[in-house]
Amino acid sequence: MFYREVGQFKSTYAADMAIFPIRQDRIGIAVLLAVAVVVIPLLANDFVLASIMIPGLIFTLAAIGLNILTGYAGQISLGTGAFMGVGAYAAFKLAGAFPEVNVLVWILLSGFFSAAVGVVFGLPSLRIKGLYLAVTTLAAQFFLEWCFIRIGWLTDYSSSGAIEAARRSFLGVSITGPEATPLARYFAVLGMVVFLTFIASNLVHGRIGRTWMMVRDMDIAAELMGVKLLPAKLSAFAVSSYFAGVAGAMMVFFWLGAAEPSAFGISLSFQVLFMVIIGGLGSMIGSYFGAAFIWALPVVIKFAPGLFGFEIQSATVEHVNSMIVGALIIFFLIVEPHGLARLWGVTKQKLRVWPFPW
Amino acid sequence: MDLLTAIFVDPFVRMGANPTFLVQVIWEGFVSGVLYALVALGFVLIFKASGVFNFAQGIMVVFAALALVGLHEGGVPAWPALAAAVGIMLVLAIGIERVVLRPLVNQPDIILLMATIGLTRFLVGLGEMVFGGEPKVMITEALGIPTGILRLPLFGRNLILKEIDITAAVVAILMVTFLAVFFARTKIGRALRAVADDHQAALSVGISLNRIWVIVWFAAGIVALVTGIMWGARSQVSFDLEVIALKALPVLILGGFTSVPGAIVGGLLIGVGEKIGEIYWGRLLGGGIESWLAYLIALGFLLFRPQGLFGEKIIERV
Numbered sequence: 192m193f194y195r196e197v198g199q200f201k202s203t204y205a206a207d208m209a210i211f212p213i214r215q216d217r218i219g220i221a222v223l224l225a226v227a228v229v230v231i232p233l234l235a236n237d238f239v240l241a242s243i244m245i246p247g248l249i250f251t252l253a254a255i256g257l258n259i260l261t262g263y264a265g266q267i268s269l270g271t272g273a274f275m276g277v278g279a280y281a282a283f284k285l286a287g288a289f290p291e292v293n294v295l296v297w298i299l300l301s302g303f304f305s306a307a308v309g310v311v312f313g314l315p316s317l318r319i320k321g322l323y324l325a326v327t328t329l330a331a332q333f334f335l336e337w338c339f340i341r342i343g344w345l346t347d348y349s350s351s352g353a354i355e356a357a358r359r360s361f362l363g364v365s366i367t368g369p370e371a372t373p374l375a376r377y378f379a380v381l382g383m384v385v386f387l388t389f390i391a392s393n394l395v396h397g398r399i400g401r402t403w404m405m406v407r408d409m410d411i412a413a414e415l416m417g418v419k420l421l422p423a424k425l426s427a428f429a430v431s432s433y434f435a436g437v438a439g440a441m442m443v444f445f446w447l448g449a450a451e452p453s454a455f456g457i458s459l460s461f462q463v464l465f466m467v468i469i470g471g472l473g474s475m476i477g478s479y480f481g482a483a484f485i486w487a488l489p490v491v492i493k494f495a496p497g498l499f500g501f502e503i504q505s506a507t508v509e510h511v512n513s514m515i516v517g518a519l520i521i522f523f524l525i526v527e528p529h530g531l532a533r534l535w536g537v538t539k540q541k542l543r544v545w546p547f548p549w
Numbered sequence: 550m551d552l553l554t555a556i557f558v559d560p561f562v563r564m565g566a567n568p569t570f571l572v573q574v575i576w577e578g579f580v581s582g583v584l585y586a587l588v589a590l591g592f593v594l595i596f597k598a599s600g601v602f603n604f605a606q607g608i609m610v611v612f613a614a615l616a617l618v619g620l621h622e623g624g625v626p627a628w629p630a631l632a633a634a635v636g637i638m639l640v641l642a643i644g645i646e647r648v649v650l651r652p653l654v655n656q657p658d659i660i661l662l663m664a665t666i667g668l669t670r671f672l673v674g675l676g677e678m679v680f681g682g683e684p685k686v687m688i689t690e691a692l693g694i695p696t697g698i699l700r701l702p703l704f705g706r707n708l709i710l711k712e713i714d715i716t717a718a719v720v721a722i723l724m725v726t727f728l729a730v731f732f733a734r735t736k737i738g739r740a741l742r743a744v745a746d747d748h749q750a751a752l753s754v755g756i757s758l759n760r761i762w763v764i765v766w767f768a769a770g771i772v773a774l775v776t777g778i779m780w781g782a783r784s785q786v787s788f789d790l791e792v793i794a795l796k797a798l799p800v801l802i803l804g805g806f807t808s809v810p811g812a813i814v815g816g817l818l819i820g821v822g823e824k825i826g827e828i829y830w831g832r833l834l835g836g837g838i839e840s841w842l843a844y845l846i847a848l849g850f851l852l853f854r855p856q857g858l859f860g861e862k863i864i865e866r867v
Contacts, residue, residue: 267659315848319855322602322658322806326798327851330844337841457795461666468663510678517670520663525652528660
């Protein structure tokens with residue numbers, strides 16, 4: 192009823208292959224973008240922008256990256272945090288070395304460094320798969336973390352071992368560094384994430400995306416049908432790490448402002464993996480749902496008791512939070528192993544046939 | 550050339566110059582290897598019987614040790630506290646089987662792995678709330694674990710052996726022997742091996758999978774408790790142990806996910822290897838290489854033998 196594609200005929204190949212072939216989807220996306228660009232900046236205060244929207248969008252990008260690898264190409268990785276770190280450190284070094292070039296360019300380029308690192312650590316995927324591969328990606332995690340701590344050149348030999356976002360502006364507006372307002376940073380992040388989501392969506396809908404999905408569904412069968420596993424798997428690692436790297440660079444430049452090596456630890460990897468699994472493996476929209484859920488939930492739990500007038504010690508909140516998030520993860524895995532994206536699909540189907548139940 | 554000497558000659562010269570120290574290093578590596586092997590053993594038990602890659606094994610170690618220490622601090626004498634800790638692990642095993650495993654039967658590996666990570670988060674929160682997050686001292690004396698230091702003359706110098714370490718090694722060996730006998734000789738052990746071999750065939754001859762899972766998680770819980778006591782006695786009981794337990798993962802790669810002997814041999818290899826690497830080669834890279842050396846060893850190893858040292862050969866069909 193509300194969501195019906197009847198009467199929308201596709202008369203060209205391009206129309207058939209469009210990302211949003213249904214009119215309602217196109218309207219929905221336009222409305223969503225309008226909300227993100229106009230309504231949220233008008234209504235949200237700095238706190239909401241700085242601690243919910245900006246990190247949520249950045250984590251979305253990281254989740255999209257991991258989703259490409261795990262959801263589309265079927266390779267489990269526990270090294271996302273470290274790949275994000277590579278992007279962050281690369282952007283820090285590049286922005287420091289060439290201050291005259293726009294910082295957005297460097298953030299986009301920093302992803303290529305983590306892509307290169309990702310390819311190196313993706314090499315074992317040609318020999319091993321499944322859980323064994325997951326454990327070997329931990330090698331990347333620990334090795335790279337060690338590099339961030341031990342190699343002074345990466346942090347310009349700063350005594351604290353932390354990297355800081357340089358002060359940079361874009362079109363005369365300060366977007367990174369301490370002076371940047373949350374609103375400016377929000378728009379920068381939003382623009383980057385929408386742009387990169389568009390690229391990722393095109394990638395997975397195209398030839399290379401289909402190759403990845405063949406490898407995911409059964410790599411031997413894919414090989415027999417003429418898919419070269421080496422380029423297919425390594426390109427998945429490269430693209431995934433690219434997105435993770437850009438997300439890591441944005442994390443330092445637009446959200447945290449400064450980061451220590453521990454910010455890119457294994458808990459970050461797990462957090463992103465949770466987003467992908469809860470959101471839905473192999474789904475772009477799922478990455479958004481997952482990031483929103485995993486990021487926003489602890490914030491909500493943290494402030495919900497205060498809204499209802501309960502006074503609880505922050506340490507207790509922290510522990511209860513951890514318990515609730517853990518329990519919810521298990522709960523969601525049990526009721527919907529295919530993630531929130533599947534729930535969204537079910538909802539769409541319901542809207543399609545409403546008011547009839549089938 | 551200097552670099553090559555530093556890599557290929559100097560460490561061996563130093564080893565030869567002070568053999569006592571070398572033995573000392575190997576012993577230290579051996580003891581941490583025993584503890585890695587114990588954590589890995591918990592993983593292997595559960596992986597064999599239920600196909601779950603139990604990421605929560607590390608936190609189970611912490612949780613068991615915390616429960617023991619926490620109860621003792623609460624005024625319970627040491628031995629009843631130990632019994633109560635065993636009871637807590639049993640309740641935990643039953644709870645996990647009921648709430649997590651049973652509804653998730655037949656899901657893909659990664660979903661089960663994720664569920665155990667969710668379980669980790671839950672247990673971290675629960676443990677910190679009930680027992681507090683600050684590090685605790687293991688009740689070594691109350692349990693009657695010797696804490697002295699043995700000096701053994703060797704090559705003209707003294708080899709220093711902590712009695713705790715010797716106890717840890719002996720307890721580990723006893724426990725592995727007990728588990729081996731248990732698997733080989735008892736009815737439950739046979740059922741466990743049947744389940745590990747083939748779930749469906751085991752079901753068809755009347756073995757209850759649910760009961761086996763509870764038993765196996767309980768066994769892993771006991772292993773976790775012993776590991777927690779030993780590890781806690783060497784340093785202290787804190788949530789940092791959970792991170793150290795991640796070190797058991799390369800051990801698993803090396804030994805194979807399904808092999809108990811593999812876990813033990815792998816644990817010892819990794820333990821000794823990383824200690825020697827850190828002491829003799831670590832300074833070339835600025836130290837701290839312990840954190841990833843084990844993974845790198847495992848990674849290199851996997852390239853040549855993907856199923857691990859003792860793992861079952863992987864045969865793939867379309």
